[in-house]
Amino acid sequence: GAGVSQSPRYKVAKRGQDVALRCDPISGHVSLFWYQQALGQGPEFLTYFQNEAQLDKSGLPSDRFFAERPEGSVSTLKIQRTQQEDSAVYLCASSLGRIRSYGYTFGSGTRLTVV
Amino acid sequence: KQEVTQIPAALSVPEGENLVLNCSFTDSAIYNLQWFRQDPGKGLTSLLLIQSSQREQTSGRLNASLDKSSGRSTLYIAASQPGDSATYLCAVAGGTSYGKLTFGQGTILTVHP
Numbered sequence: 651g652a653g654v655s656q657s658p659r660y661k662v663a664k665r666g667q668d669v670a671l672r673c674d675p676i677s678g679h680v681s682l683f684w685y686q687q688a689l690g691q692g693p694e695f696l697t698y699f700q701n702e703a704q705l706d707k708s709g710l711p712s713d714r715f716f717a718e719r720p721e722g723s724v725s726t727l728k729i730q731r732t733q734q735e736d737s738a739v740y741l742c743a744s745s746l747g748r749i750r751s752y753g754y755t756f757g758s759g760t761r762l763t764v765v
Numbered sequence: 766k767q768e769v770t771q772i773p774a775a776l777s778v779p780e781g782e783n784l785v786l787n788c789s790f791t792d793s794a795i796y797n798l799q800w801f802r803q804d805p806g807k808g809l810t811s812l813l814l815i816q817s818s819q820r821e822q823t824s825g826r827l828n829a830s831l832d833k834s835s836g837r838s839t840l841y842i843a844a845s846q847p848g849d850s851a852t853y854l855c856a857v858a859g860g861t862s863y864g865k866l867t868f869g870q871g872t873i874l875t876v877h878p
Contacts, residue, residue: 654808681863692769692854692868693809700863741808745864753799754866756809 652676654757656742662763663732671727671760675744682725683754684717685741693741699725732764767792771855771869778845778876786840786872788855793836795859800829800840803852803871812853813840845876 655674663669675682681700685693686709695709701722710717714733719725729736739759768791778784788798797816801809813822813829815838821830828841842849852871858864 656808683865685866685868690870692856692870693866694868695865698861698863698865705863706861706865743809753811753814754864755811756801758808761806 654742654744654755656740656757656760658760659758660761660763662765665733665764666731667764668728668730669732669762671729671740671762673725673727673742673744673757675723675725675742676746676755677723679744679746679755681745681747682719683743683745684725684727685743686711687739687741687759689738696727696740729762732762734764737762737764767795767857767859767867769855769857769867769869771853771872773872774870775873776875778874780845780847780876780878782845782876783841783843784845784874786842786853786855786874788838788840788869790836790838790857790867792859793833795833795857796864797858798829798831798838799856799858799866800827800838801854801856803854805851809854842874845874847876847878849876850874 684696687693698706699719714730716728741759743754743756772787799814800812815831826843854871856866856868
């Protein structure tokens, strides 16, 4: 597609529920990132994929967070046993190349509210 | 650990004013710096990307400068319009080959008619 697509746009989860957030990057983009943006803050890095390989997951806040990109295109961020502090906007970004010289295209995000 | 700070946190100006948004970062070993715009409830739109070897980039009414040695960047918006109202985020890529971004907290800009 023309841009990075994320679904759902909004998700309300009861505390303790598992959720799955989907990201469709721009076709052919090698690099894929997930960021978490709390209200009133800048986005913070969660994890990075180069094709299907997860090369950096240093930003994942706990072992309840899991991300995958099995075929090197669509990616899913899964949060198990959601907590209120998980409430945030989750942004996905993709980039054409493997290296830092390329810019990034962000999706519109998924706003997760845990009640 | 890289830290990015944006000043001011919020700015309200009348239409037509020229304005400057500031961004500073603590680790000058960056590969590039990017300015984004974020509208309420929306994702990020890339405005300008400055590579570490560059001093500035321009796009229409926007001009961004980079002084890597002093850890500073400015975004200059000429002849501001109400449609420029948004949150502006500065982000630096460094420390990894793939360009993991560290963001500032943003400047909330309001341009009133």
